[in-house]
Amino acid sequence: MEYLLQQLINGLTLGAIYGLIAIGYTMVYGIIGMINFAHGDIYMVGAFQAMIALMIVGTLGISWVPLQLAIMLIVALVLTAAYGWTVERIAYRPLRGSTRLAPLISAIGMSIVLQNYVQLLQGPRPKPVAPVIRGGFALTGSDSGFVVQLGYLQIMIILLTVALMTVFAYIIAKTSLGRAQRACEQDRKMASLLGVNVDLTISQTFIIGAALAAVAGMMVTLYYGVNDFFMGFVAGIKAFTAAVLGGIGSLPGAMLGGILIGLIEAIWSAYFSAEYKDVAAFGVLVLVLIFRPTGLLGRPEVEKV
């Protein structure tokens, strides 16, 4: 029982990270109907930005942890958002209005470019990061044999995710940017006639998606303490799976899918085998797609005849 509780905590933490990345996929899919395969690498760039920020903060002699974290967060957020904007600007916008496949190929190309770029600048070896936040609560006493740990870092990850999701949901539901995004999702031509600058709205979508991925990258840097240039690939595919599982295009779906994937992975690795955790995650995706092709929270697309 204690063991399961521990796995739930771990899975939830991991799921929060997947969920944040998945939002980027689902938002971009919603607004331009394209899978941004470079999004996983944007997350990787975010992780590296956070790592570099942490090192610079360390050499500057700032040792107060909240300040360290705040600087990491802001640097990763702003720089990664700039990367997200740039990718959209140079790789997707010129292809708007061409076939659906063209930006997809361009996205895969961008993904390779970003990986090689980071490999070139940072070297191919995994980079270790010293832990910043240690310790946590013991939820059960040691007399029961197994101590359930809830790390401070895990608490921070979950709280930060909840806070970001709240802000994000507010932006989408209540602000004029969110309204414009939803309008562009439904009918780009009409939105443009009402004076909505569609290109700008799409840029802002990429910026928000990249910023959320950057936060995910920073949290992974702190959580696992190792970054390498290839880390975006698997995480990206997982987050994409989460987005599809929840119903691509649906924002609550992306979060739900992320948490489910995180939980499945954690529980599978605990009770079966850690090597096959990816198989479990993708297996669930296959099952969901067979029985509910639009995902858990996705609305079926009604085609008018």
Next chain:
Amino acid sequence: MNAALQQMTEPAMPLLTVEHLTMRFGGLVAIDDASFVAQHREITGVIGPNGAGKTTLFNCITGFYKPTVGRLTLAAADRPPMLLEQMEGFKIGQQASVARTFQNVRLFTGMSVLENLMVAQHNKLMRASGYTFLGLLGLPSFNRAERVARDLAVHWLDRIGLTHLADEPAGSLPYGDQRRLEIARAMCTEPVLLCLDEPAAGLNPRESAELNTLLRSIRDELGIGILLIEHDMSVVMGTCDHIVVLDYGRKIADGSPSEIRSDPAVIRAYLGEEEE
């Protein structure tokens, strides 16, 4: 601004001047050297048999198509005339203040009725909120802009009688209400020229009579110009101050409703030539 002052500041030019407009698609000439004007505070009807080029004309005015030849000048009060054929699509809505509706209803069906009207006011809200990111800080100027926008939206909901449905998804409204909501949404962009493409299509006689009242009140109270494509002659004759008739892309007549009614070229286009 009161009416007298507005009259004074109105430029001498007509609101919309179309000069030698030609639109070709390969070998097909959809509009062939059409010239006409639409005056300030008038409803200008554009009629003609199917395929006459009416919707193509709207597509040229609202930037969907770049005309092959010709000039479209929009001269609103208090600003220099603008050449619409040279502007990017979204700027025609944003800067030139031209609004339009389509033959088929194109509401944002998944958004609420009120949100549809708020999207139409996107630009001023974005400016007021510092492109949203500053607006998140909850500055009072942002909240004020949001409130003003909401007031305008509610004002239009009142006018079209849909206030009680403000939070319903726009797609769930009956067809006639959706039509009126589209006009209200276009009006929320605060246009100087409103282009309506068959607004009475599919309306029953009572609803088209309501539409007539709405269009006349928009013209009389707000003093904007309306360009109206319509097949329903009760709407055209009941509202238009001036009518332009197109046939096979060419302008065949131009005048007041009573002139158009008795114009032999128009009768020929609609009813065919009498055999000798």
